[in-house]
Amino acid sequence: KDSGSSDNPSGGDSNAAGCKTVDKPAAASGETTSSTSGATVDGSALKIGIAFDIGGRGDASFNDSAAAGLDKAISDIGVKKENTKELAATDQESEDSKLTRLRQLATEGRNPIVSVGFAYTDATVKIAGEFPNTQFAVVDGFAENAPKNITWLGFAEQEGSFLVGVIAALKSKSCTIGFVGGVNVPLIQKFQAGFEQGVKTVAPDAKIVSKYITEAGDLTGFADPPKGQVAAKGLIDQGADVVYHAAGASGKGVFAAAKDANVMAIGVDSDQYNQKTVADYKDVIITSMLKRVDVAVFDYISAVATNNLAGLPPVFDLKVDGVGYSTSGGKIDDETKGWVEAYKQQIVEGKIKVETTPSS
Amino acid sequence: MTEVETEAAASPAVALNGITKRFPGVVANSDVHLTVHAGEVHALCGENGAGKSTLMKILYGMQPPDEGTIEVNGRQVAFRSPSEAIRAGIGMVHQHFMLADNLTVLENVVLGAEGLYGIGKGARRRIQELAGSVGLDLDPDMLVERLGVADRQRVEILKVLFRGAKIIILDEPTAVLVPQEVEDLFTTLRTMRADGYTFLFISHKLDEVRAIADSITVIRRGTTVGTVDPKTVTSRQLAEMMVGSELPSPETRESTVTDEVVLQVEGLVLETGDGRRLLDGLDLVVRSGEVLGIAGVEGNGQTELVETIMGIRKAASGRVSLNGRNLTRAGTLARREAGIGYIPEDRTRHGLLLTEPLWKNRILGYQTRPPTARGAFLDVAGARKDTTRIVEQFDVRTPGIEVAAASLSGGNQQKLVVGRELSGDPKLLIASHPTRGVDVGAQAAIWDHIRNARAAGLAVLLVSADLDELIGLSDSIKVMLRGKFVADADPATVTPEDLGSAMTGAGHVDESGLLVTGGEE
Amino acid sequence: MNARLRSSLMAPVLAVVFAAALCAIVLVVSGANPGTALGAMIGQVGEGQVAVDIVNSTAIYMLAALAAAIGFHMNLLNIGIEGQYRVGALVAAIVGGAIVLPGILHWLVILVVAAVAGALWALLPAILKVTRGVHEVISTIMMNAIAFGLAAFLIRRDQFGILVGNNVTTEPIPTSGQVPGIDLGGRGTIFGLVFLAVVAAAVYGVVLNRTRFGFELKASGLSPTAAAAGGVNAKRMIMVSLLASGAVAGLVGMPEILGRDHAYTLNFASGYGFAGIGIALLGRNNPLGIAFGSLLWAFLEKAKGALDNVGVPKEIATIMQGAIVLSVVVAYEIVKRMDLAAEQRRVGRATGAAVEPEAAK
Amino acid sequence: MSMIDVQPAASGMTMTPPPRKRRIPGWAVFTIGTVAVVLVLAMTSYLTGQPALTSSSTMQNTVTLGLPILLCGLGGIWSERSGMINIGLEGMMILGTWGAAFGGYHWGPWMAVVSGMICGALGGALHALATVTFGVNHIVSGVAINLLGAGVTKYLSTLIFQPISDNPRDSPPIEQFDTFSAPGLSDWLGDLEKDQRVIISDVAGLLRGLVTRVSPMLIIAILLVVATYLVLWRTRFGLRLRSCGENPVAAESLGVNVYFHKYMAVIASGALAGIAGAALVLGSSPSIYQEGQTANRGFIGLAAMIFGNWRPGGTLAGAGLFGYADGLRLSATPEAVHALLYSAVIVVGLLVIWQLYRRKWTSAMFAAIGAIAVYALYYFTDELPQEFLPYTPHIITLVVLALAAQRLRPPAADGMPYRRGEGD
Ligand SMILES: Nc1ncnc2c1ncn2[C@@H]1O[C@H](COP(=O)(O)OP(=O)(O)OP(=O)(O)O)[C@@H](O)[C@H]1O
């Protein structure tokens, strides 16, 4: 019988000293701006509709994060729960199911309507045209020449990923760092690009190995923990001792592989250290890249309530805390934090521009 | 078992009393009475569809009777499944082989009777013990698909013996056998009869029935007409009991053979994937107005010859021409269009689309020409009209041309196929077992049609296992053995026995290749 | 013929009763009122553009089901429709976006490209089946998976993909290549290619029942041996029918792409192929049956959204689809058996295969 | 009149059947095949410098990913050997994943297997009811069961798991099996593997993958392979079951209860698919039911079964192929997958030699051209397009089938409708 691995996940089996890093950047100065100011907002008149992506509320990920934004609006700015309506997409549905869903919300007089996921982009463009007096927002969406009543809630995932890349470079002993992507699509490539850039910026010599579970079009890559585990294990076998994943539910397998091999892992989207389903592996999760869909949704609702859509940021990036990193679990020491904050400052100030497509 | 045997002397082995069995629309058996004594071979005769098989299936527990009682060895029984019949000592060899090709001989034999000797060594030993008594000499671990018909028949009997059956039903066991094989089978049966086995024997071949049976029961239209003694009854009388009319004969009288060569086959070779020769350099000529008969034990290449001439199989070498036109490279459809009609040996597998209505079956093989087609389109009206003609002209008993072919009886299906293949003025008719499994009435009708077409100049290549038919219809006969023609025979002089021995390679031929008739010595 | 009419009506009626009963049980067990649920679903048809969506989906399902039915006639199970329509749609979108031709010609070319691409994706399984005897089920399952690979490869940004927001699409098809629909204003737009499905079904019906090709196809399926003896070239028929099936499958994505999306995107819907197989079997491979089956399927698919409104879990709709498929086929089976017995009774009476006991005496 | 004797009579009465080729027993074929595969991989690994091809971790991945496929494939064998096509394996497997999560959550991993099995068997029973009793087309019923499986589990997990896991698509994690290693053996093999000696290290690597951190699931699966073989080919029940798939009318005429055996077979098939679902759940970390997690593995299982010629050993090989290829491309570098092309060259090269030996010149020539083409592909490229890598096993399957399909033999009555008392 095998004993469970219980050693402290401080690094791989190598006694390597870690990466050769560049000089530590100057310490961060000043505070970053916070998104919404303290002005009181009254949302009690809003009838909000929200169209979730596959999974809907309770998926412990993307949709839940959007739901949290809505919940915050209910608790903080007086949106009435009975005035909200949630609908969710199903597997393999066709475009007109999305159209119907949005149209139903719009016909019922919901305003604003938030669609969650870039798959809603085209549908929202179409429906926004049909209902010019209703406000729409699409999380992760973007299209050129869209109607004026659509707000794109885009994120600078690459910037958040850059920061966890910095952490990975500093934490790695073997100086080999892994990335597991769920499905090889542009959105996930943004995570990979920022992460790689972050690692390389700190440790130009670091080796980065990455793997996608499936290719574009085959969404099972986001829902296959065994394959996530095998992929992560492969990267670990290739020497990686920090593995970052952007693989949805398959990420559970990535954590499992990290725990098995006693290496470090980095979560994604929400603070996975605190997530129930991966509680068994929390001690290997050193940080998570946060994508604050909740912040975006909440800010958007507030902006609609105050009729100040122009005040919303064009993308939710580091500057507005639309992305970030988590420190739960106490694996990020002050030294590391210093590095990260310094880079954050540089990105916010525009000194570093983070790429959205991987170099390789 | 032993106590049953002693008891058997007193009570009959099988007594069926007042059996009635109805199927939707048909009364297959009505008030049948049949008594079979222990240790006898009891034959059952009757037209197609008379209800013989049904009666036997009832006795074997495959179908429950609607009325009537069954007694086995004096004890009344009511079988709900074949396994109960088997337990009572009854075995049945079915009209159609009941073997699984992809299982071994051993597996086929022990199936359902694994309890007796297990499925391993014990069973193998038992099979080897029994194999001798049915003349079977092969490895029990051989796959059945590799066996020829006669061996399959033996495996069927072996199955019955293996189960310790004392009362054995044989439903048309000789339909696929040649005279010598039939004789071998009869020898086996006689030996076994002496050992105390009881047989119920079904056959359409009345001579055979008289040769083997101790008593004969005739069934007509589902009911027993009477039981007769084979020593006193003639075949003609038997036939009259069966159908109430005279036994027809296939004789062809005056020759209509002309000089005009219709079919010419030269050096035809057909090979299996691994290079074995199924057809080994065959030459033949059929002239206008001539019927050329091919005799041979099943499995010696007749099927392959016919299918190669039809283009269903691809010859390795050789030449086939029709009226001087080279058809060697043509496909089946082109050959049919060139004027070949084809009555396949197995109408249900090769001749008909069973679930389709009759008029659609008329189109099969004629999908490119009038009256059933116009260009790329079917001529539905034409097909219907011509089907009606066939139904009338060939006396196909059916309520209409819209019924599925499957709901016709076998004989009527065959008449439909013959009618279709004689439509469209063929120059050559290839007829494989044209009357197999067909009752005497329909048989005579089919013979008449072939004879008339021949008189009108049709060339016919006839393959048949029924040697009387072959001798009666043909103008000349070729004997086939292992893919070669080994002898020619003159139907005017040859006897079925001579032909039979030539078919197994025991015959003698003179230097011109003609079979020497009048016995082997 | 009266009996025929009666029995052909009886199957669907029995099926609907069967299916309704099954679904009602499922609903009641889950604590919902079947009446409310059904009412909500039917009510949904009147909402917004749902009715039009149903029509549009029906057309798509019909194409998929026709593709499956062509194979079924020859006892070929083309599981590969899924991959064939994906490849057909992608290649057609790429070609359509790359060329400009005047009006009708443009989208005709796109349709032909889609059909050819779909057929080509069926070519390998067809060749393997004919030359090597590879079972088409396994080869098409493999081809479905590989189609995803091909799609991912072709839509790469260094191939034919362009990035739009977080999505990747092909070059949009210019207006000349877009098929105009019937605009019903607030009710939505019926895809122009709905008529493609209708035409396809009609052509299918005629070809199958009225032409030599259709006859040979059916004959090969019913009895390969009899077909061979009747001069049908089995290998050719396998090739032709699999390719034809693939070609029709290639068209499955076209109504959406030419009528609405004007490009192939990462969101391209999947699952039509499997639905098509189910519907073809529901419709007994018969064009009218397929049309009705598609309509039923589309209704369930589009109206199930309404279940959320009345507090019934939407998953019930999937259960209902399964239950309906099962109950419909069971009903067909029962009616078929009754029919057969009736026909044999008829034949038996007409031919007097055996006389009644009284008459025997 | 001189008489010429015709050939003497044949020993039998009919044409003698072709001389029987000696049938090599299945286990021998399997062993030889395994050895050959290992040798080819070892050679490739040595010649291309890609130890990943034969590493213990690759072997473990093969096991992880291949197990559910193997179990599904076994399910397929049971059903199809009795003549029932089971395209509903995917749906039954989905039911199995749900059942396993439910049972596992309440009563631990062993009950996860049992309850997965029961749920799968229920799916099988439904399939049997529709196809055997009502005579529904096997494929329609299978398609319906796939729909039902997905629908029912979604529904049930909303109902039962969501309150515990706060997520309608996930179950709460369940306890996993403890894994076992053969301590001395595993380490010794590990040392051998590290030595990088030709063949020895390769074999050691593969073996080590099999004896290190073994889950009871693997042992169950291996036992089920053996049990499937023994039951189907060595017992009377199995003989009867197979006879239903070859010639049900004959079986019926010998007193075999065909309906009963078909029912048993299809239910067993569903049970195995359910165990496959359990294997998938227990093989994931954390072990949970998760919507969509089967990801068409049921269909792949069916493919593995056909690949394996409807036999357990062959199915094992097929599942191994899928597990290996998928595991390799997920865990190894693209170069390692590329090296498989080299294996292909070796295999085709061997084929050339074989064809030359059999004096089949044209086949040899075609094979040689193929070998050169594949070698050229290997030589001139460094990586295969990554989009196609996930489909490596699918492509390999197609190639293998193209080369060997003629040897496959489905049960004669597979998929045929059968009704009691309707044969003649
Ligand atoms: N399963 C069945 N269902 C309905 N009718 C049947 C069935 N089996 C047989 N019959 C009917 O019973 C009649 C007798 O059939 P049976 O097979 O017993 O004839 P037979 O005497 O054996 O004829 P043959 O010489 O052709 O073997 C047939 O005409 C047929 O109408």
Ligand SMILES: Nc1ncnc2c1ncn2[C@@H]1O[C@H](COP(=O)(O)OP(=O)(O)OP(=O)(O)O)[C@@H](O)[C@H]1O
């Ligand atoms: N399975 C069946 N169910 C119902 N009726 C049947 C069945 N099989 C045959 N019949 C009926 O039996 C009649 C004759 O069929 P059958 O094939 O038994 O005739 P047959 O005279 O025995 O022919 P053959 O000996 O050439 O097979 C037909 O009218 C048909 O309606």
Ligand SMILES: [Mg+2]
């Ligand atoms: Mg009969």
Ligand SMILES: [Mg+2]
């Ligand atoms: Mg009979």
